[in-house]
Amino acid sequence: MTKNIEISPKTLAQQVRRDIVRMVYEAKSGHPGGSLGCVETLVSLYLDVMDLHSEFRMNGQNEDMFFLSNGHISPVWYSVLARIGYFEVRELATFRQINSRLQGHPTPYEHLPGVRVASGSLGQGLSVAAGAALAKRLAHEKNKVFVLMGDGEQQEGQIWEAASFAAHHKLDNLIAMIDVNGIQIDGRTQDVMNNRDLAEKWKSFGWEVEIITDANDYDLVTARLKSIKAKQNQPVCVLLHTVMGKGVDYMENSHKWHGNAPNQAQFESAMNQLPSDLLDY
């Protein structure tokens, strides 16, 4: 494992929430809603679930790999990557600024440790992860490949191409996770374009489906992801039920906060709701 981090995951999760709100506030743009909802998942993956080298390696050999397909929730990823030591925490202050490695959407173009392929245009991450999983199998590696997608993102056709591909090629080292917050830009997912029964859909494509009913419960999401990883024998799709905007009352469950920056009063209110023992960047 990477982390000789002494902080408890839950303490770290709280600080990641503060980072997310601060980054979006200072950049006056970005996507806090999905980011806040996925805090536990990303902290859990990087602290407790994935086996990682202590330093970032582009080729991901002999370690687990993570891809973020819903690249707009870059703030949560950047904060976690910095907080576990992939790069300096103070670099978070450059988010969305000129000459930064922390682009609005993640990219390896600026050589940010942790990022292997760009995302932002939705629907592409599962294919890339499937390719990485295939490469691991060719190399007889035991490690796993994780990818996170949005639930609105499930409307993209390419995801279903990739779903067929992974099942057909029996990628039993691929774990696809979906942030099921029920919300996308224009409103509730069921109103914008009903995904219907995602679990049934993925099953019918040949995947095993696991449901985590409260993926904002750190212990629950960690225990479940660990056991899924341990006993996997086919591609697994994990439906993570989260709350968009989790932890900031006025952002919770509102599509308005998919991609909006708080004003100063809202920023201060959020900071008051998220006390932390750690230092802000």
Place this chain on the structure above:
Amino acid sequence: MYQIKDLLIRGQKDTRSGFGDAMAEMVDNEKIVALCADLTGSLKLDAFKEKAPNRFFQAGIAEQNMIGVAAGLSLSGLIPFATTFANFATARVYDQIRQSIAYSKTNVKICASHAGITLGEDGATHQIMEDIGLMQMLPHFIVINPCDYYQTYQATKAIALTQDPTYLRFGRPVLPVFIPENAPFEIGKALKLNDGKDITIVATGHLVWEAVQAIEILEKEGISCDLLNIHTIKPLDLDAILASVKKTGKILVCEEHQRLGGLTSTIALNLSEIHPTPLKSISMMDTFGESGTPNDLMKKYGLSSENIVKTIQSWLAL
């Protein structure tokens, strides 16, 4: 440097077979993996597939996913060759290429057959002539459009040795194999096929053979032509073009592609900046193709030796 009179016809083959044969020969390179979207035979990949079944991946009719899978495969150091018809390898999947390959600088080789109007009878839905433009616009991309079986074979082997995202474009018609066996193939370096003084002909892809035939006719009339075979569209060998036009003062660009966005546009832009030179183009004039035999189509749309001869005759007669 060569002279056209020395070029020997070594057989009749399609360019795509040059790709397939090179792939089959490179099968012992364990880094090479191939993907295809339900067109394995058309891409001449059967031999590779047979020799390395564990390194050939059927992607099904799902090209967007194939591009992403190729990007993911490359991260570990594998060299994925993602293949299908040129239309479905570029226009169909442009955003996937842009984000997962070009911007991410993943070492994927997109190898595309059935490019251009010479695809023939299937008609305009399949005859892409916008692909060079699309692909050369992408930062990081190398774009190669070889002219015969042998040059396609050489190009396939050459791109396996680089780390760059690459587009390799070839086609379906059976044409003379005329590139000499000892001809060098260097990515980004034009191949000079004839030395002349009256006009520079720059040709790429299947139109190189048309240019060769045209020059034989023109030479009998006392018109001598410089012929540059541009196989690498990007990076462009501007030095070779410049050296030639400084001598001849005129350039004719021949390509099986829309004039807008293709080699014609690129050369016009570059020469305008550094050495303005009168230019004409043998290319698709902002129109779609149609069904027909490759030969009939080349004639109808002016992508032919006859049209090259006519264009140069009337230009030089002025």
